[in-house]
Amino acid sequence: MKRFIEVNVRDKGQSMIFLGGYGLTKDYNKHVGQYLGALINQRYPEDTHKNESKEIRTKLRKKIKISRGIGAGLNFSGFNILEPLKDSKVLSWFEVDAEEYPAWVCHKLGKGKILIFASSSHPSWGTQALNKPENFKKMWIEILDYIKS
Numbered sequence: 001m002k003r004f005i006e007v008n009v010r011d012k013g014q015s016m017i018f019l020g021g022y023g024l025t026k027d028y029n030k031h032v033g034q035y036l037g038a039l040i041n042q043r044y045p046e047d048t049h050k051n052e053s054k055e056i057r058t059k060l061r062k063k064i065k066i067s068r069g070i071g072a073g074l075n076f077s078g079f080n081i082l083e084p085l086k087d088s089k090v091l092s093w094f095e096v097d098a099e100e101y102p103a104w105v106c107h108k109l110g111k112g113k114i115l116i117f118a119s120s121s122h123p124s125w126g127t128q129a130l131n132k133p134e135n136f137k138k139m140w141i142e143i144l145d146y147i148k149s
Contacts, residue, residue, distance in 0.1 A: 005035045010110030015147045018116045020080045037088035037107020038116055041081040044096065064119075066103050067095035070146065071139035074132060079103065079118040091146065094118065106146065113147060 008014045018024060018036065029039050044064070065075045069092025076094070082102045084090055091104035105116045 002032050002035070005032060005109070005114070009035070009112035009114060013111030015113045015115065017143070018114070020116070020118045020120050023120075024080050024116075024118075035107070035109055035114060036116060037109075037114055038082040038084045038102065038105045040116075041083055043078060043080055044101070045078060064094055064096055066092050066139075067100065068093050070104050070142045071135075074135055074139060076119040082116060082118050091115075091143075104143070115143065115147070 005016065009016050018028075024040055026040050028036060033039060064077060064079065066072050069090070071092050079094055079101065082105055084102055084105050085107070088105050088107045090102045091106055092102075093100040094103045095101075101118070103118050105118075107114045107116075
């Protein structure tokens with residue numbers, strides 16, 4: 001993957017999108033972290049609230065929404081906590097109990113861009129967002145427009 005990013009994103013100016021969920025792990029930090037523009041930390045709420053009851057975890061999931069920026073108003077059931085690097089741009093934020101966490105992060109790399117979405121559209125995390133198909137489609141249009149800019 002490192003070589004792919006170097007050749008296609010950095011040198012050729014293509015863009016790459018990483019989607020969150022359980023596939024986006026801290027292992028990326030070791031292998032391609034210098035290119036991603038954000039460090040990948042624990043998951044919310046699964047890892048941070050794993051000792052809570054199922055009822056409390058379900059209640060917490062209902063509070064996870066994109067509060068501002070690209071995708072504002074969409075709800076998700078979980079996300080990876082991202083720590084953006086200083087030269088990256090946060091494009092939108094999740095809000096949980098009045099705290100904000102990056103939802104979309106963009107990093108310019110050479111001639112291209114890498115974007116990371118901290119959640120996913122998989123049913124385990126993205127079902128709530130998929131219930132609003134027009135807003136979900138709008139989020140992706142905004143991301144594609146951002147990539148083109």
